Amino acid sequence: MGGGDVMSVVKGPKESYLTLAEKGSLTCNETSLKVFGQSFIAGCYIGFGALLAVAISETMPGLTADNPGLKTAIFAFLFPVNLVLIILTGGILFTGTSAAAPAAFYEGKVRLLDVARVLVLSWVGNVLGSLAFALFTMWCDLHQGPTREATAAIVAKKCSKRFDVTFAKGVGCNWMVCMAVFLSGQAQDFTGKCVAIYLPISTFVMIGFEHIPANFYLTSLAMVNGDIAFVDVLWKNWIPTTLGNFVAGAFVVALGYSYFFGRLGNKNVRESEQVSDHARKSTGIVLEPASDPNAKAAQYAVEVPAKEDTLKEETTRFDANGVNDACAGDIEV
Numbered sequence: 001m002g003g004g005d006v007m008s009v010v011k012g013p014k015e016s017y018l019t020l021a022e023k024g025s026l027t028c029n030e031t032s033l034k035v036f037g038q039s040f041i042a043g044c045y046i047g048f049g050a051l052l053a054v055a056i057s058e059t060m061p062g063l064t065a066d067n068p069g070l071k072t073a074i075f076a077f078l079f080p081v082n083l084v085l086i087i088l089t090g091g092i093l094f095t096g097t098s099a100a101a102p103a104a105f106y107e108g109k110v111r112l113l114d115v116a117r118v119l120v121l122s123w124v125g126n127v128l129g130s131l132a133f134a135l136f137t138m139w140c141d142l143h144q145g146p147t148r149e150a151t152a153a154i155v156a157k158k159c160s161k162r163f164d165v166t167f168a169k170g171v172g173c174n175w176m177v178c179m180a181v182f183l184s185g186q187a188q189d190f191t192g193k194c195v196a197i198y199l200p201i202s203t204f205v206m207i208g209f210e211h212i213p214a215n216f217y218l219t220s221l222a223m224v225n226g227d228i229a230f231v232d233v234l235w236k237n238w239i240p241t242t243l244g245n246f247v248a249g250a251f252v253v254a255l256g257y258s259y260f261f262g263r264l265g266n267k268n269v270r271e272s273e274q275v276s277d278h279a280r281k282s283t284g285i286v287l288e289p290a291s292d293p294n295a296k297a298a299q300y301a302v303e304v305p306a307k308e309d310t311l312k313e314e315t316t317r318f319d320a321n322g323v324n325d326a327c328a329g330d331i332e333v
Helices: 013-028 032-057 068-078 081-089 094-106 112-139 146-158 163-186 190-207 212-224 230-261 293-321
Strands: none
Touching (some): 013 094, 032 068, 032 146, 068 190, 081 163, 094 112, 094 212, 146 230
């Protein structure tokens, strides 16, 4: 058998983080109208996945009546469909943006004001998109029967916990949602991206964490059905879940990985060194520069152009895939 180079279809963690930061930069540099539009559509897609999960998991009483774990597993298997739709079509979720935009800020690519702008736009767009899909659900006459009963029960449970408990559940949720965005950026084919999205998303759903875009749809459907008051939803779920999701994205994921692989932990690394050598992709280890200044200059003269080309190539491929959000992501149920 002949030897040859082994080609990987999975990026290393450093490349994935830098891609996440670049995605945040692209979002922050986009017009407000487009950011809002992509966020609105993403809110609708959240509704598709949540409605699918509720409708199916609640209409299998023979299997799930005495087996709540199986009901949760069925829900968790169906729900990630919405994240696949969002991430692979360039949709924007507040959850994913809460990691991507701060990552771009930590890497010095955008202003703090632009980060705040896209976070607000994505939050509002997700709310309105979810509400629109809840009204669409009513129009289709799909909001009654087992779906209404299940949604009312889910929302009542979501709004029954202490503020700090819901906040903590929001942190846990978006940690996983941002990992779905992070891992999907590593995968370079459709199957790999779907697997990368499904594993973290189904994990947070089965655990019972709180995902604000998913909650937007479920609580909106419960409100239009008259099963819960807006004040209870806002204070007992939306606010603590939003804060928890933001902390996970901006600090646990973006800040942490900027220290591990980005500017915060490697202040003296040149911009051209941000893409790891192919042989070290899977480790995220930064190659040590040569100690001799002349050797160092020669090393950069040879290696830097290739690395810059790789970065441009990966960024172009990433942008072509339309993966402009997502972390997400997002979901609990």
